[in-house]
Amino acid sequence: MKDSKSYTVSSFNSTIPSGQKHIDKIIKNAHSNIKKQMEEFGENIYDLPVREVFYLVRGEHKDNIKVVLVHGSFFETIQTDQLIGQSFEKVLEERLQEENLNIDPKIKETLVNIFSEQENFSKVRNVENASVKLRFRIMTEVKPEGNILNSKQYPEIKDNTINLVLPCHEEKDEESIIKHFSTLNLTQVEHFKIKHHLNGYFLVFQIDLGRIK
Numbered sequence: 001m002k003d004s005k006s007y008t009v010s011s012f013n014s015t016i017p018s019g020q021k022h023i024d025k026i027i028k029n030a031h032s033n034i035k036k037q038m039e040e041f042g043e044n045i046y047d048l049p050v051r052e053v054f055y056l057v058r059g060e061h062k063d064n065i066k067v068v069l070v071h072g073s074f075f076e077t078i079q080t081d082q083l084i085g086q087s088f089e090k091v092l093e094e095r096l097q098e099e100n101l102n103i104d105p106k107i108k109e110t111l112v113n114i115f116s117e118q119e120n121f122s123k124v125r126n127v128e129n130a131s132v133k134l135r136f137r138i139m140t141e142v143k144p145e146g147n148i149l150n151s152k153q154y155p156e157i158k159d160n161t162i163n164l165v166l167p168c169h170e171e172k173d174e175e176s177i178i179k180h181f182s183t184l185n186l187t188q189v190e191h192f193k194i195k196h197h198l199n200g201y202f203l204v205f206q207i208d209l210g211r212i213k
Contacts (some may be wrong), residue, residue: 001056007066007149009057012140016118019167021072023049025198051065059149060077064159065209068148086137095209110193142198145197155192168193168203177203 004011022046027035027148038045052071085174089112096103114120121136144153148165157163178191191205 002058004057004059004070004149007059007061007147007151009059009142009147009149011142014122014137014139015070016083016138016140017055017075018053019071019076020050020078021053023051026051032153038109057181065150066157066159066161066163067163068157070148070162070163070165071167071202073199074140074148074165074196075140075203077146077196081116084121085112088112088115114206154194155195156192156204156206157203158208159208162209163207164205165194166203166205167200174203181205 002012004010027038027045031162035045035089054069057068057070089108092108092111101125120136121138122132124135126133144150148154148157151157166177168177174193179187181191186205186207189207191200191203193203195201
């Protein structure tokens with residue numbers, strides 16, 4: 001859940017938003033609360049090894065509110081390893097330029113590939129003779145193009161509404177999703193498509209909070 005006192009999406013601390021996650025990465029800690037909760041509900045965890053990821057985003061502005069349950073692909077417009085690798089490459093290029101140095105392009109490519117995995121930064125590093133341990137944290141901030149709450153970028157997401165936002169990159173996706181929701185007889189829910197500024201179309205199911213009975 002990302003909660004904010006404005007129409008901005010709160011930063012993602014120590015994680016990078018994604019549309020899917022492998023179950024092994026979710027429950028990699030044997031003592032994970034998520035793993036325990038899933039087992040308590042009687043779920044066979046590996047029946048579905050790849051899980052769809054959703055983020056519950058809420059923002060407030062004056063006396064208005066927007067609530068959006070949005071698929072992670074809305075934020076993941078390039079793969080996570082590409083995002084980390086290209087960000088690291090920018091740091092490397094800046095330092096080389098500052099020091100007026102050049103390195104072999106193949107070595108540079110190797111370094112970028114090595115540091116493209118988030119796990120490289122999430123581990124605590126224990127250095128000999130140091131009285132502290134060091135862990136690099138990744139903080140992800142949403143750009144305007146990915147801010148689902150931004151009224152200028154996505155005016156279709158109105159004040160005082162609850163929204164479900166699903167990827168809809170092909171016509172067959174839209175038909176399948178609408179067909180499924182039509183069986184629920186949700187008469188108060190409107191649906192329409194919005195165009196992500198970097199990642200194609202998404203299907204929105206929206207209900208006005210004032211119409212909920």
